[in-house]
Amino acid sequence: MEITKEQFFEKYNINKSDFDEAEISWESLREIHKEYSVYRESLTPTAEYISNMLRTHPEAHTVRTRVKDPEHLIDKIIRKIIRERKTNAGYVIDIDNYKTEITDLIGIRVLHLYKDQAASLDKFIRELWELVEKCTIYYREGDYSKEEEHEDNELFNFKVHPAGYRSWHYLISTKATKHLHVAEIQVRTIFEEGWSEIDHQLRYPNDTNNVQLTKQLLVLNRIAGSADEMATSIRELKLNTGKLEAENQKKQNAIDELKTQIETLLNNYKVEKADKEKLQSKVQELESSITVTFPSRQQQEFMMIGGKISNGIDLNLFASPGPLLTDQNKIGIFDTRKYLEGYTHPDLLKKDE
Known part of the structure; x- marks a missing residue:
């Protein structure tokens, strides 16, 4: 040497x-x-x-x-x-x-x-x-x-x-x-x-016994471990969301087909009450089966920042069970209950006015 x-x-x-x-x-x-x-x-x-x-x-x-x-x-x-x-x-x-x-x-x-x-x-x-x-x-x-x-x-x-x-x-x-x-x-x-x-780079070869430096690097170590867990959580969320969106799309297509049938029947003025109720029940059943995609409790824990999810949505939106009630005009979801209320087609309301 x-x-x-x-x-x-x-x-x-x-x-x-x-x-x-x-x-x-x-x-x-x-x-x-x-x-x-x-x-x-x-x-x-x-x-x-x-x-x-x-x-x-x-x-x-x-x-x-x-x-x-x-x-x-x-x-x-x-x-x-x-x-x-x-x-x-x-x-x-x-x-x-x-x-x-x-x-x-x-x-x-x-x-x-x-x-x-x-x-x-x-x-x-x-x-x-x-x-x-x-x-x-x-x-x-x-x-x-x-x-x-x-x-x-x-x-x-x-x-x-x-x-x-x-x-x-x-x-x-x-x-x-x-x-x-x-x-x-x-x-x-x-x-x-x-x-x-x-x-x-920071510890070797001269600072292996530096207690304060070691403590800070262990904090960074925990952050790196959490980042790994969060990356896996985000990937799982994306995969699950994709599957749910595909399933929801199939259901939405079925709902759209039923709505078309309802419009045709109502326009013809030949719909019996029992038939309307049957159609109404079927459409509502399909709509209620559409899954709202939101993070699991574990994913929320990773993503929570000051009581908010990282994209700014309040976690309280996800607190109650059942379907998520949202502003229909904002997200473009058809409101079946309003549409069939009184078994009256929207076009007929305009004629009555």
């Missing part, structure tokens, strides 16, 4: 006492750095192959690829040795085992829009590659109640991340060349990625 040990410690915020206590050889690190700088070139084709395969999935919004920088590799090796030596005095990373001990030499991030899309991406990854170990799903403490917290199973390990990261982590093995390579794939939403990038 061109950089000196002292410069490296300052640049990456390495504690010299911890380094010395772990009995790490700087010369061994220099040897790894030199060897990896050449080996790194062979990782690029594998990284590109994995990324291109992941980009074929329709729910993969963005795929980002990186091959670990040599200096970042040395930083990670130092930190891992210091951490592992606290419980295992014989732990070592050297030129012979660093490729297996450091499993994210190839790193891929797959970003998706909605939280539930992770399940589809999970199936896709499992169909394409062998997993070196079970997928780990990281979540923030507080995302679930104690009753809702997931238990590990044959497919997933569930772990609370102390910094609040939310992500699905895979280690896969593949042979894009004759060499077997291990790559780490992280799957997360765009909101989760945005928070993690801000957190990493």
Whole structure:
């Protein structure tokens, strides 16, 4: 390495006492750095192959690829040795085992829009590659109640991340060349990625112990989590609204057809009272079956701002059960009760005047 040990410690915020206590050889690190700088070139084709395969999935919004920088590799090796030596005095990373001990030499991030899309991406990854170990799903403490917290199973390990990261982590093995390579794939939403990038930029490497900064970033973390939930809620609202509008249109077409029949009968002056009542009852039954589309209680909770829904509609409009009574002239809905009141056609009223 061109950089000196002292410069490296300052640049990456390495504690010299911890380094010395772990009995790490700087010369061994220099040897790894030199060897990896050449080996790194062979990782690029594998990284590109994995990324291109992941980009074929329709729910993969963005795929980002990186091959670990040599200096970042040395930083990670130092930190891992210091951490592992606290419980295992014989732990070592050297030129012979660093490729297996450091499993994210190839790193891929797959970003998706909605939280539930992770399940589809999970199936896709499992169909394409062998997993070196079970997928780990990281979540923030507080995302679930104690009753809702997931238990590990044959497919997933569930772990609370102390910094609040939310992500699905895979280690896969593949042979894009004759060499077997291990790559780490992280799957997360765009909101989760945005928070993690801000957190990493503001806290690392020099502010990992800054309590006030950490607290503020955890607030941002909760906001990002809420944004994910709200995005899913809005998508569900849109899908449900579309279905309801299609159903309502079918019913409205039936009502329009009945209204045409009523107009014809009334114009002919030959309608018996029983027939009129039957038609009136049928039309009212159809109109009352048209579903008013408005947010569910859960969606209202996400969208409520100062007692108003975000588009400015008072939530009290949705408080009472049954059909929503509205100004008919404003929204163009035919008022059947007024139309059939007295079994009189509007055109006949004009004649009587």
